[in-house]
Amino acid sequence: MPVLTYISAKLFQTLGTFALVVLGAFVMLRLAPGDPALAQAGVAATPEQIELIREQLGLNRPFLVQLWEWFRGAFTGDFGVSYNDHAPVTKIVTDHIFPTLQLVALTTVLTIVLCIPLGIWTAVGHSRLSRWVGNTITVLGPAIPNFVVGILFVLIFGWAITGVLPHYGYVPFSQDPVKAFLHTILPALALMTSGVAIISRVLRASIIETLNDDFVFVGTALGVPRKRLVWTDVLRNSLVAATTVFGLFLGVALSGSVVLENAFGIPGLGNLLVSSFDARDYPVTIGTTLVIVAAVLLVNLVVDVLYLFLAPRVRFDLGVSTR
């Protein structure tokens, strides 16, 4: 199977899953209790007024018609308007995307910067410290939920040592890079804990395995310095498994940010999701959910494709040729 066929098959699969998710989200939100028309009209509204609003919002049409209308709009990039202030959903979502992106981007950078040395150190190091760090990470890291780490940070920096780092609020990067960094560092650290633990653990395992390979033996015999051997050849050959886990982690990070944004007061997609839910502003909820899900699916797709180029063995197993 040529690579292009493989990629398009994967793409097709992803689109199928996405369609299922869209349908699921739509059905679930229509089943939700609470009436958007009522929420908008207020308590004092007369039944006629509520009926009028329902008419305006198109809520009195059959379910399938609503779904079809929404789908037709979505294909042209129109995800409807917010029930609350009638602003286009596309605009509301894009307004909230940057805080989340900033958080996830910093998390990604920190994770990569930390994981690679950590994985190598815990795999190659012989000191008691490296072993202790390796074990502590494997036990504690995946166990503690991201948002609990975030709460701990809020407790520490909000009560115990106030004024060291800001634990609330958001500053856009374009406005003041230093301040933006300081405001994002705590949630990013909280978000990356489980990822760093799992990825460096996987990296350590594959480095230990790669060190047994013949090419390391040959390299050592040829007098290649050990450090260079580990940091270039061994590392490159060990990255495959870590890449997969990294892709999964990005998905988890995107969802973990929902709660962390709330705790750290970042006006991102997570906060938008929760607040739109409270207001029964379904078009916004659906739009936000779809953006998050699409991002997760995209990351998975990229990892699937990347896998082909990183691991010749997988390519062989799947019967994909690069020609």
Added chain:
Amino acid sequence: MSQRVNEMPPTQPDAGMLEAPELEELELDVAPTPAAEARPGRWTSWTRFSAIPKPVRRWGIALGVLLLVCVLGPFVAPFEPNIGVSLPLEKPSGAYLLGTDGNGRDVLSRLLYGSRISIGIAALSVALGAVIGTVMGLLAAVTEGRFISVLLVRFMDAILAFPFVVLAAVTAGVSFGQTIGIGPVEFGQKTILAAVLALIQIPIFGRLARGTALEENSKDYVTAAKACGLRPSRILRTELFPNVLPALIVQTSFSVVIAISAEAAISYLGLGIQKPDPSWGNMIREGIDSIVLGGWWIAAFPTLMVIIVSIVLTNLGEAMRQALDPRAGRDRITALRTKES
């Protein structure tokens, strides 16, 4: 060959690591409990208990203590959980061991009641999700290659594509404060929340069951069973399922951690357990709101509980994998940990 090993120190501990689990078994074989030898038959429950690998026993006891706290908690709680008993924001002291919250309610009592709610919901959701997921996974494995299998796998993928907090938040929001009556049985808010959280577990167990079953399906003993003329349903029941089970049992432990953190997260967001009932999640929420007033203890103790339970369950799962999952022997990292702990 020995020179090669000498030149590459990292491989040395590696060789030792692989032997680690066997060492532990050896100990058990060499030194059976004296009591068991003296009176065969009488001490079976004790010998059985001592045959459980040490790490599993250790973490199992830790979990038992936690569960005991949950069951007995409401009986030993010093105060009513939902009624103010003192001035708000009393610091931890002799009278109020963990202090009181912004409404003057005793934090210890709320924590004890809340533990039961949080762990209860997590356990129920994992039980539900495990059963449904396993059935779906096994069904998908048996019908591999047919349309129904594709449908099941796609369905599980779709659930998995939802980031889990988003899924929990959306579904919890949908079922927000509703009660569902089926016949004479009324399902309350907590049961519905557990059902919502079970949704997260379905693909986890489903994929695990399917993957393991497919792997087992290609083994000789299944072929032998087929050759003997056993019906597929019989093979599934008596051959495949017992061999898929260990992996599922191990996953249960990790899944409860996921469920607890999911419940805490959505209760924190205000979509889960509703006030005034306590759960770890909404206690953390209330505590965070009173940090500016200096009340660190309100959020700190439930946070600590989530961390403790997560650590105990993760370690228990890891220990059970050592004991039950034959593939764990190949995982050098986990082997390393048994040796050093």
